[in-house]
Amino acid sequence: MNIWKVHGSLDWFKSPLEDIVALSNIQEIPTNYKPEIVTPGTQKYQTTHLEPYRSTIHNADLAINAANSYLCIGYGFNDEHIQPNIMAKCIRQNTPISIITYALSKAARKLILDGKAQNYLAIERGATDEQSIVYSSLDKTPLTVEKDIWSLEGYLSLIM
Structure with missing residues (x-):
C-alpha cells in the first residue's frame, strides 16, 4: 500500500536554512520554522514544481500507475x-x-x-x-x- 500526500504534510516545515524538513511527533514548532504545505490558490502549481513536492508527485505518479485499485x-x-x-x-x-x-x-x-x-x-x-x-x-x-x-x-x- 502507498499513501501519498503530494501537497505536503502537517509535519513539514521550512527551516531557517530555507529547506523543507519533516519533524514528526513534535509538541510545538521550533523557533524560526514555518509550516510548509501547499494550500489552494494562485501559487499552488508553481510551488508544486519545487522540491520536495516535485519528487513527491513523481513518486506518487509511479505508485498511481502501478496500483491495482x-x-x-x-x-x-x-x-x-x-x-x-x-x-x-x-x-x-x-x-x-x-x-x-x-x-x-x-x-x-x-x-x-x-x-x-x-x-x-x-x-x-x-x-x-x-x-x-x-x-x-x-x-x-x-x-x-x-x-x-x-x-x-x-x-x-x-x-x-
Missing part, C-alpha cells in the same frame, strides 16, 4: 496534475476506485459519478455525521445508510 480519502479531484493518471486507469483498465469524504466535490461527481468510471464506490456524509450516502457503479440509485461510513474511522469500522 485506489482509495481516495477526502480527495476533491480538483488537481489537474494528479487525477488524469488515476482516471485513465479507472476508465481504460476498469481499475476499482473507492472514495470516502465529507462531501463529494463537483469535480469528483463529474469524473466518477457522471463520467466513464465503471468500477467505483463513493461515500459522502449524509444529513448528519451518523448518516452516509453511498454511490456505486453496481446501482445508479444512491443508498442512504444510517451509519458513519464516510469518515476514515467509520469506513475502517467496516473492516476492523
